[in-house]
Amino acid sequence: MSDTFVLDGEDVPFVPGQSVLQAALSAGRYIPHLCYHPEFKPHGSCKVCTVKANSGLGSRYASSCTLPAQAGLEVESATEEMNELRRTLVQMLFAEGNHFCPSCEKSGSCALQALGADLGVMTAGFRHFYPDRPLDASHPDFLLDSNRCILCQLCMRASSEVDHKHVFVLSGRGITKHLIVNSASGRLADTDFALTDKAAEVCPVGVILKKRVGFAVPIGQRRFDQRPISAQALDDAPRPSDTSRGTA
Amino acid sequence: MTQTLQTILARHQFEPTRLLQILCDVQEAFSWIAPETITALASALGLPRARVEGVVGFYSFLYSDAPCRYRLLFSDNITDRMLGNQALITYLCEKLWVERGRISEDGLAYVETTSCTGLCDQGPALLVNGWAIPSLTRERLDMIAELVLAQTPVEQWPRELFAMENNIRRADILIGNLLQPGDALRAALFAAPPLGEAAESAANARSWREGLPAAEHGSMDLLEEIKRSNLRGRGGAGFTTGMKWEACRNASCEQRYVVCNADEGEPGTFKDRVLLSTQADLLFDGMTLCAYVIGGGGRGGGSTHGFLYLRGEYRHLLEPLNEVLARRRSAGLLGRDILGLAGFDFDIEIHLGAGAYVCGEESALIESLEGKRGVPRNRPPYPVTHGYLQCPTTVNNVETFCAAALVAAHGGDWYRSIGTAKSAGTKVLSISGDCARPGIYEYPFGVAVSQVLADCGAGETLAVQISGPSGVCIAAPEFGRRIAFEDLATAGAFTVFDTSRDMFEVARNFAHFFAHESCGFCTPCRVGTAILRATMDKIAAGHGTLHDLAEIERLDRVLNQSAHCGLGHTACNPTLDTLKRFRPSYQRRLKSLVFEPAFDLDGALAAARRMTGRDDAGAHLSMEAET
Numbered sequence: 084m085s086d087t088f089v090l091d092g093e094d095v096p097f098v099p100g101q102s103v104l105q106a107a108l109s110a111g112r113y114i115p116h117l118c119y120h121p122e123f124k125p126h127g128s129c130k131v132c133t134v135k136a137n138s139g140l141g142s143r144y145a146s147s148c149t150l151p152a153q154a155g156l157e158v159e160s161a162t163e164e165m166n167e168l169r170r171t172l173v174q175m176l177f178a179e180g181n182h183f184c185p186s187c188e189k190s191g192s193c194a195l196q197a198l199g200a201d202l203g204v205m206t207a208g209f210r211h212f213y214p215d216r217p218l219d220a221s222h223p224d225f226l227l228d229s230n231r232c233i234l235c236q237l238c239m240r241a242s243s244e245v246d247h248k249h250v251f252v253l254s255g256r257g258i259t260k261h262l263i264v265n266s267a268s269g270r271l272a273d274t275d276f277a278l279t280d281k282a283a284e285v286c287p288v289g290v291i292l293k294k295r296v297g298f299a300v301p302i303g304q305r306r307f308d309q310r311p312i313s314a315q316a317l318d319d320a321p322r323p324s325d326t327s328r329g330t331a
Numbered sequence: 332m333t334q335t336l337q338t339i340l341a342r343h344q345f346e347p348t349r350l351l352q353i354l355c356d357v358q359e360a361f362s363w364i365a366p367e368t369i370t371a372l373a374s375a376l377g378l379p380r381a382r383v384e385g386v387v388g389f390y391s392f393l394y395s396d397a398p399c400r401y402r403l404l405f406s407d408n409i410t411d412r413m414l415g416n417q418a419l420i421t422y423l424c425e426k427l428w429v430e431r432g433r434i435s436e437d438g439l440a441y442v443e444t445t446s447c448t449g450l451c452d453q454g455p456a457l458l459v460n461g462w463a464i465p466s467l468t469r470e471r472l473d474m475i476a477e478l479v480l481a482q483t484p485v486e487q488w489p490r491e492l493f494a495m496e497n498n499i500r501r502a503d504i505l506i507g508n509l510l511q512p513g514d515a516l517r518a519a520l521f522a523a524p525p526l527g528e529a530a531e532s533a534a535n536a537r538s539w540r541e542g543l544p545a546a547e548h549g550s551m552d553l554l555e556e557i558k559r560s561n562l563r564g565r566g567g568a569g570f571t572t573g574m575k576w577e578a579c580r581n582a583s584c585e586q587r588y589v590v591c592n593a594d595e596g597e598p599g600t601f602k603d604r605v606l607l608s609t610q611a612d613l614l615f616d617g618m619t620l621c622a623y624v625i626g627g628g629g630r631g632g633g634s635t636h637g638f639l640y641l642r643g644e645y646r647h648l649l650e651p652l653n654e655v656l657a658r659r660r661s662a663g664l665l666g667r668d669i670l671g672l673a674g675f676d677f678d679i680e681i682h683l684g685a686g687a688y689v690c691g692e693e694s695a696l697i698e699s700l701e702g703k704r705g706v707p708r709n710r711p712p713y714p715v716t717h718g719y720l721q722c723p724t725t726v727n728n729v730e731t732f733c734a735a736a737l738v739a740a741h742g743g744d745w746y747r748s749i750g751t752a753k754s755a756g757t758k759v760l761s762i763s764g765d766c767a768r769p770g771i772y773e774y775p776f777g778v779a780v781s782q783v784l785a786d787c788g789a790g791e792t793l794a795v796q797i798s799g800p801s802g803v804c805i806a807a808p809e810f811g812r813r814i815a816f817e818d819l820a821t822a823g824a825f826t827v828f829d830t831s832r833d834m835f836e837v838a839r840n841f842a843h844f845f846a847h848e849s850c851g852f853c854t855p856c857r858v859g860t861a862i863l864r865a866t867m868d869k870i871a872a873g874h875g876t877l878h879d880l881a882e883i884e885r886l887d888r889v890l891n892q893s894a895h896c897g898l899g900h901t902a903c904n905p906t907l908d909t910l911k912r913f914r915p916s917y918q919r920r921l922k923s924l925v926f927e928p929a930f931d932l933d934g935a936l937a938a939a940r941r942m943t944g945r946d947d948a949g950a951h952l953s954m955e956a957e958t
Contacts, residue, residue, distance in 0.1 A: 127709055130854050130893040144892045149709045171889050175858035209862055210929060234851070249379035253704070254388030256687070258861040260851035263388070265381035267370050 086154035097152035104147040108320035118235035119148040135159040174208035181230035189289030191305025197312035221272035226292040237285040245281035350702030363398040389704040391686030406456040408447035408598040409840040416455035426476035447598035451763035498770025512612035515736035559743030561755040566728035567822035578715040582723035589637040590726040596688035597799035599824030602759040603729040611655040617732030622677040637679035688848035693726040707896040750776030754815040764827035781810040799824035800841035801901035804908035834913040839867040841905040856899030
């Protein structure tokens, strides 16, 4: 049998080892998140899934993807305070990179855009950084456009944990932190990146794009055009076998 | 692969966890880390090439852009600025005919700034290829420029250029201790049954995990003394040392680590530099005592190994410290069967940092020790159970280990009787800024700021920054407050500003510091510190508005709620503290508008005015809208 913690006033069951976010998603409860992916070890860098956790030791803010679920924990997530924080974090990500949604091939399938729409982000809020970031079209099958990179490290985690290739790694520090690829030339073409890699599938935004399939699905019929990210995240979450998929 | 590279790799046993140490050696040997060197290192160490490149890219003192014979980095703490470092930078650039921030065409010189180098009491300072030079003047820069232009190797530069003062102005129980090397260790070890028969029988006894043998009382007793002393960590957070050691001792693992955090990066702090220069034996006694406690007296608790993580800026202390370690090994104070206690094995090695303030955070420091990018880990688990290589690890500040050695020598009750009820013992302060006698001052906890100011010869004091940018800034009405965990907790920095100073510029310098030092792991700190820096620059340029001040408060909220570590949590503190206490220095820079564009449209027309030779009213945008 499993223990429970409280999420926004309702009990959520969990199994030991689950984080608050994992337990919430498996119970059909959504907490907005971005760098978390059910197939990889969570690391809590985007901070979008931040919640307020109250326990006997007092209350603190924590990334729910890395916060271990504990019996008796009282978690506040769907509050104006937390959603205001998430809107600001999403705005920061938009301001940090070069995101031109109308011309982006990922528009409609982009987690950052979908999250912003779901949270009610209307503008970047901050002055844009307009960073000078390179475009790498060297690879025969991929376009690498780091203008849109949100540094979630999903490609990095997929490439090392699943593909065992380490094609993508981070370099730099602070605001100059950036994605690099595993080749002396710095070009994607000189790595062993391949179409069959897991890392080719996980980019939540439009950095790793497959060539020759652009705009295959018309805008308006894309993933997040159909249903908001909050609903789709629950569809993707691993669930106990006795629960049917999807709650919408 | 070159012979030099091969030698460096062999010195580090081709060990990937020593990647940062290898890179430091490569940087020193070749003046840069060339792309082909990265490839060679990666293949020799069995690491993905990009991982090596990613580590190089993280640390400020590792360069992969181009070779450069002399890298001259001026310390850019606010105290260096107050002592005129900006003019000196320009002066040196002119002398060397280089552009700041760009390697000269012939690859000879590079002049830039770096975060505080821990020489605030004898600034302005710079690092030349990692070696610190204090007390810069134009005359000294003339000499430096000549040496650079003559291409004299740094090791042949006159020693007086590198001469450093300890500036100890007030010593108390720690700095004034009369202990000989190993005294504290002997006091603790031989509070247990003395050597000879008892030690031998103890060596044959079962481990403390199975049942307490005779000598085991030694380490338990010492732990009790440390707990009784009420000693708290001196690095800033103030965690109870005894509890930390006990948790580490109780964690189950065959291997344990003692780590001394000598990554003293907080701007305005330099007391660890002086402690490392004058109290190295006391520090190593303290680390060895810690090993004794957490390793259960050497028997049954598995083996214990020590690291001293020395900030790259203190490169000049590496050889002297290694000499102390060598002397201690030959004196039986390190190595196998320390002081003849069978099974009590412990040794210490020194790892160098490479210019990353965030590595002062203990879990980032451990990542760095493992040869990785210094990114703070997710916690729990904490280092006491899952630290270096996932083994139980005790990380303490230099001063904490020194204090622990004093406790071992004189007892917990004695130590607790000094200071205040909640803050036992003394605190070593690094005092700099506007005062007649900057330097090191050791006080019992509870001393008032006003007392400290009087002692160091500060007059007309406007503000004091306590514990550096991540601490708190106080103004004159608060000078009655006390240095203690219960009032003004501090890691030791005490920076004095007199009434001639502009506190907005102080805060702006600190905002630049945090943006430069953010590791970039989490969104709020990576982007937030950059936004704060841009906002402060915008205000400095005369484009600030009341809206910007409100935005800074919002940023602070976001960083406090969601930043991954203390760097982000405290990044807005200097701005908010000075905004609260010295608001006029912000307000006089603001235009009295709710909105003011960062872009100066009329200014952008200046070029057109020059070209047309016009400067009449019609050639300017109307300023009437501004009221």
